[in-house]
Amino acid sequence: MEKQEEQEQQKFDWRRYVVVFFITLALFLTAVYISNYFNNKKLDQLKSIQDKISIDILSSETQFSLLSELSCKNVSDTVLSSELSELGKKLEWGEDNIGKSEELTYLRKYYSLLEIKDYLLMKKISSRCGVKSAFVLYFYTTAENCSECQKEGIVLSALKDKYPELRVYSFDYSTELSAVEAMINIYKIKDTKLPALVVDDNVYTGFRSVEELEKTIKESFKLQEAIPENTSNKKSS
Amino acid sequence: MSSVSTTIYFILTFLSVYVQVFFLSVFLDKRKKILVRKGTIELSEYPGVTVIVPCYNEEKTITGTIESLLDLDYPKDKLKIIVIDDGSKDHTWDTIKKFEEHQNIKILKKENGGKYTALNLGLKYVDTPFLGCLDADSFVDSQALKRIMTYFYDSHVMAVAPSIVVDKPKNIIQGAQKAEYDMAIYTKKMLAFLGGIHVTPGPFSIFRKKVFEDLGPYRHAHNTEDQEIALRMQKNHYKIEHCPDAYVYTVAPNSVGKLFRQRQRWIYGFLRNVIDYKKILFKKKYGTVAFFTLPSGIISVISAIFLLGMVFYNIIVFLINKIIQINIAGFSSISNFSFDWFYFDTKTIFFMSILLYSSVVFSLLMGRRMLEGKIRFSFDILYFVIIYGALAPFWLLKAVFNTIRSKQASWTLERDVGLKLDAN
Numbered sequence: 177m178e179k180q181e182e183q184e185q186q187k188f189d190w191r192r193y194v195v196v197f198f199i200t201l202a203l204f205l206t207a208v209y210i211s212n213y214f215n216n217k218k219l220d221q222l223k224s225i226q227d228k229i230s231i232d233i234l235s236s237e238t239q240f241s242l243l244s245e246l247s248c249k250n251v252s253d254t255v256l257s258s259e260l261s262e263l264g265k266k267l268e269w270g271e272d273n274i275g276k277s278e279e280l281t282y283l284r285k286y287y288s289l290l291e292i293k294d295y296l297l298m299k300k301i302s303s304r305c306g307v308k309s310a311f312v313l314y315f316y317t318t319a320e321n322c323s324e325c326q327k328e329g330i331v332l333s334a335l336k337d338k339y340p341e342l343r344v345y346s347f348d349y350s351t352e353l354s355a356v357e358a359m360i361n362i363y364k365i366k367d368t369k370l371p372a373l374v375v376d377d378n379v380y381t382g383f384r385s386v387e388e389l390e391k392t393i394k395e396s397f398k399l400q401e402a403i404p405e406n407t408s409n410k411k412s413s
Numbered sequence: 414m415s416s417v418s419t420t421i422y423f424i425l426t427f428l429s430v431y432v433q434v435f436f437l438s439v440f441l442d443k444r445k446k447i448l449v450r451k452g453t454i455e456l457s458e459y460p461g462v463t464v465i466v467p468c469y470n471e472e473k474t475i476t477g478t479i480e481s482l483l484d485l486d487y488p489k490d491k492l493k494i495i496v497i498d499d500g501s502k503d504h505t506w507d508t509i510k511k512f513e514e515h516q517n518i519k520i521l522k523k524e525n526g527g528k529y530t531a532l533n534l535g536l537k538y539v540d541t542p543f544l545g546c547l548d549a550d551s552f553v554d555s556q557a558l559k560r561i562m563t564y565f566y567d568s569h570v571m572a573v574a575p576s577i578v579v580d581k582p583k584n585i586i587q588g589a590q591k592a593e594y595d596m597a598i599y600t601k602k603m604l605a606f607l608g609g610i611h612v613t614p615g616p617f618s619i620f621r622k623k624v625f626e627d628l629g630p631y632r633h634a635h636n637t638e639d640q641e642i643a644l645r646m647q648k649n650h651y652k653i654e655h656c657p658d659a660y661v662y663t664v665a666p667n668s669v670g671k672l673f674r675q676r677q678r679w680i681y682g683f684l685r686n687v688i689d690y691k692k693i694l695f696k697k698k699y700g701t702v703a704f705f706t707l708p709s710g711i712i713s714v715i716s717a718i719f720l721l722g723m724v725f726y727n728i729i730v731f732l733i734n735k736i737i738q739i740n741i742a743g744f745s746s747i748s749n750f751s752f753d754w755f756y757f758d759t760k761t762i763f764f765m766s767i768l769l770y771s772s773v774v775f776s777l778l779m780g781r782r783m784l785e786g787k788i789r790f791s792f793d794i795l796y797f798v799i800i801y802g803a804l805a806p807f808w809l810l811k812a813v814f815n816t817i818r819s820k821q822a823s824w825t826l827e828r829d830v831g832l833k834l835d836a837n
Contacts, residue, residue, distance in 0.1 A: 200434050203768060218759070333742070
């Protein structure tokens with residue numbers, strides 16, 4: 177009888193199953209912890225990039241208002257543009273992979289604000305210093321409510337690569353930021369008519385293909401070249 | 414849909430890691446008891462053993478097999494060999510006839526009926542207290558039988574399984590299998606410590622004759638009779654051990670096609686045997702085999718197939734996105750690619766998967782250490798992970814598909830027979 181009991185015990189040892197479960201759980205929680213640690217580091221990285229860009233924009237604005245036309249020589253705009261778009265890509269990746277958290281919503285608002293400041297600054301620089309550039313304001317929302325938005329995003333990325341002087345500023349319609357809401361009101365963007373593009377104060381709704389947009393942008397470049405001529409004419413006369 | 418699949422992915426990964434941690438816990442507990450002998454040993458007594466060698470169209474390999482048996486370091490008068498030609502269509506019979514002159518070899522010929530029928534015919538002629546089988550394409554190490562017999566000193570042990578080793582791998586397919594068989598030495602020993610072995614491999618498992626007297630002869634068992642007899646033994650609480658230093662060399666399939674067909678047959682047999690023995694699952698009195706071995710086999714089948722589904726899904730989504738991109742913006746838009754550490758995957762699942770793969774490699778290295786005495790990294794491990802990772806989901810899928818089809822066929826048969834009986 178004793179031998180049989182011993183055999184039974186050897187055959188089934190509850191304790192081992194429970195202990196292994198807790199060890200596996202501990203390993204699992206360690207993986208969660210490591211994942212969180214890396215995700216937080218990434219968010220910190222985003223934050224520091226945004227702080228840096230914010231300082232750069234503030235510095236350019238201050239520079240611009242301190243000195244008048246003379247500051248055109250010192251203005252460097254191309255670096256800022258690529259940094260901003262890189263930041264935009266990382267933010268999007270974060271939203272897809274880390275998930276919408278409070279941190280990311282805050283970073284998204286900060287980013288939208290930086291975009292608006294950059295837009296205003298670049299418009300001033302372009303008109304005063306005659307730097308060739310075209311501006312597109314792009315309003316989109318999440319994939320569930322706007323099926324064309326992802327495609328439009330691809331079109332705009334392709335155009336950005338082709339024309340380095342083109343500056344595209346994207347705004348999520350649902351960003352709860354007064355500045356974004358102000359822009360939405362100014363151009364009367366409706367959430368039923370997304371994606372919406374604004375070029376030279378003209379609002380275009382619905383999906384626009386590469387060829388269509390290219391035409392519009394080229395016209396915008398031409399429009400710009402016409403303006404400095406007028407100001408220099410005015411001066412001479 | 415995505416959150417459901419993520420949850421399932423998490424659960425399956427968790428369970429897979431659980432299985433590996435379980436093996437590790439047994440290893441840490443019992444590693445002092447792992448017995449690997451290097452030289453020759455002497456036994457206090459040498460019981461009689463009969464080895465049955467069924468063969469079908471094995472004219473090329475049967476000579477090597479029989480010679481390795483004759484070379485066994487065991488008293489010649491205590492070792493009997495029965496070679497059975499299961500209706501071969503080649504010169505197998507002529508080849509084995511040459512061995513007739515040996516005192517301890519008996520040769521028989523029968524009509525083709527399948528391996529289990531040949532084994533059962535051999536069973537009828539066994540008059541020794543112990544018996545074993547050997548596949549005609551495998552050969553034994555000279556010390557194997559003596560080392561196995563030492564496990565029978567424990568009167569509770571009814572069968573002992575050997576360690577199967579791939580003989581001289583010549584290409585990466587065979588190399589990958591070598592790595593897998595090395596890992597099997599480890600997992601079998603761990604299962605043996607807990608009484609959870611679920612297969613007594615065809616090549617050179619040794620049984621007490623009493624097993625077949627009590628439980629009956631081999632059954633068809635979907636061509637995996639070596640697994641079925643082990644499950645039958647477990648159901649009747651017969652103890653099965655594993656001898657890690659008894660080496661049996663086998664020739665592994667040398668092409669992807671052959672490997673695929675072999676594994677598909679094995680998994681099909683496994684699934685059907687599990688269905689036949691489903692009554693023992695998760696019943697405490699059947700111990701480890703019911704709670705751990707069989708469920709972990711089922712989990713690995715489900716996990717591999719699920720993973721395949723996910724990989725397919727991800728590839729298709731990726732391709733669709735690329736096609737949309739090309740449609741809208743031309744080929745140039747997909748050519749720019751730059752790497753930034755930021756985009757590196759840091760989800761929890763990623764770290765869990767790393768853990769899982771590391772533990773599998775650990776099992777492999779431990780098995781290899783039992784075999785060779787030291788831990789050795791080799792490219793075989795890489796081939797194993799890559800080739801099995803790519804192929805296994807497919808042969809598992811095919812096996813599952815065949816199982817479902819055969820089950821449907823048997824239900825239809827039952828229904829038709831039932832109707833016929835009613836009509837009569």
